[in-house]
Amino acid sequence: MFIIGRLLFYGVFFACHGRKQGYHSIKIEDRAYVEMNAIIIARKDEGTIIGENAVVGACTLVNKSIPEGATSMGVPAKVIG
Known part of the structure; x- marks a missing residue:
């Protein structure tokens, strides 16, 4: 099941x-x-x-939840701000 808000760029893979x-x-x-x-x-x-x-950066691999207001990037995703 997907529950989606807004602001998804093309090429996002679930x-x-x-x-x-x-x-x-x-x-x-x-x-x-x-x-x-x-x-x-x-x-x-x-x-x-x-x-x-x-915010999830381009080409990021998200394998766990990202907290509210956090910025994450990398493979696997790391919160950077």
């Missing part, structure tokens, strides 16, 4: 499996900003959430 496999949803909250070619992976133990007003 990787998740069904609930049968034990994976949860990906939620992108309002005013989150996900730049091009980012990859967001659903976690098996909990959902992956991109918090409100968070």
Whole structure:
């Protein structure tokens, strides 16, 4: 299941499996900003959430939730601000 707010650039990839496999949803909250070619992976133990007003840089691999208002970049994603 996807719950998407706004501001997704082209080439963003979502990787998740069904609930049968034990994976949860990906939620992108309002005013989150996900730049091009980012990859967001659903976690098996909990959902992956991109918090409100968070920024995910281009080509970032998100494998865990990003807190509200945080800026993250890298492979895997690291909060830098």
